[in-house]
Amino acid sequence: MGAKERTATFAAYKDLARRCEQRDPELMRHVSTSDTARDLDRLRQAVGDPQLTYLGISYGTILAATYANLFPDKVRAMVVDGNWDPQAWTNHGSGDDARLTSFIRLRSDWPLSPDRYRGPWNRPTAHPILVIGNAYDPSTPESAARAMARELADARLLTLNGYAHTAxxxxxxxxxxxxxxxxxxxxxxxxxxxxxxQDAPPFATPRPSGGIATGGGGLAGTTT
Incomplete structure (x- = not known):
């Protein structure tokens, strides 16, 4: 994403946040990761599971970390793939907006819930958490996976020597x-x-589309 696309994306999200807040400001007070984590626990209860089994990617890793620290005794198994650094996500627990990466800068334009979770991230969970990081993930770098594994009370890091966002x-x-x-x-x-x-390279080899590239010579694809 280039500078022009980033500017357009940020502007679109600022406009969405403004319109959402105008339409239902009371609802916006309850749109946070901690609110979503509580909804997730209600779903666990609704299906009758004594503990949660969960796989989350990208933003879902922060949701997982939040859930694990709000409901540590309810963690059965939890995989987090394509991780964000929890300290970076919350600007080290500060009430200020986090402004470290493009995605976090974009998120900072969303109205902040008074109930947002800022840590701690190391409450002991009922079972350990599996943290997965791609070595060459352009969106969520391996360093963030290592940070997630350090922050959680009981986690095991699994690394993929691969490319692109999430395993x-x-x-x-x-x-x-x-x-x-x-x-x-x-x-x-x-x-x-x-x-x-990885099972396949992240960028597929282009397929020949005609002419000499297909091995048919310059008249390939013509009829007589």
């Missing part, structure tokens, strides 16, 4: 095998485990 959207059989063992049986990968490759 879920850029699959690795190695990552999926570790996730399945953890989500089903509660078995974590060994410490410092790194999966070495």
């Amino acid at each position: 879920l959207l850029n699959p690795s059989s190695c990552i999926q095998a570790h996730e399945s063992r953890y989500l089903i049986d509660g078995v974590l990968p060994p410490p410092w485990t790194t999966c070495q490759e």
Whole structure:
């Protein structure tokens, strides 16, 4: 995303926030990650699960960390993939707007809920959390995954030596095998485990579209 696209995106979200606040200011007081985490626990209760099994990517990692610290005894298994640094997300617990990355700058234009969660992030959970980070994720860098693993009270970091945003959207059989063992049986990968490759490169090889590129010569695709 270039500067022109970023400016347009920020302007659109500022306008959306302004219109939402004008339309229903009382509702906007309850649009926060902590509110969503409480909704998530209501869903857990509604389906009758004694504890939560959850997989979250990108913003869903902050939702997971918030849930884990509001309801630490309700964590059965939790995978967080494409992580944000919780301290950066909350500007180190400050009441000021966080302004560290493009996404966080965009989020800071949304009206702030008085009930937003600022930490702590290290309340002991009933079971450990699996943290996944792509080594070359342009949106949520591996350093943020390491920070998430440090902040949580009981977490195991699993690294993918791969590209693009999240392992879920850029699959690795190695990552999926570790996730399945953890989500089903509660078995974590060994410490410092790194999966070495994705199942497919992040950028597909262009397919020939005609002419010489197809091996048919300059008259390829013509009729006689």
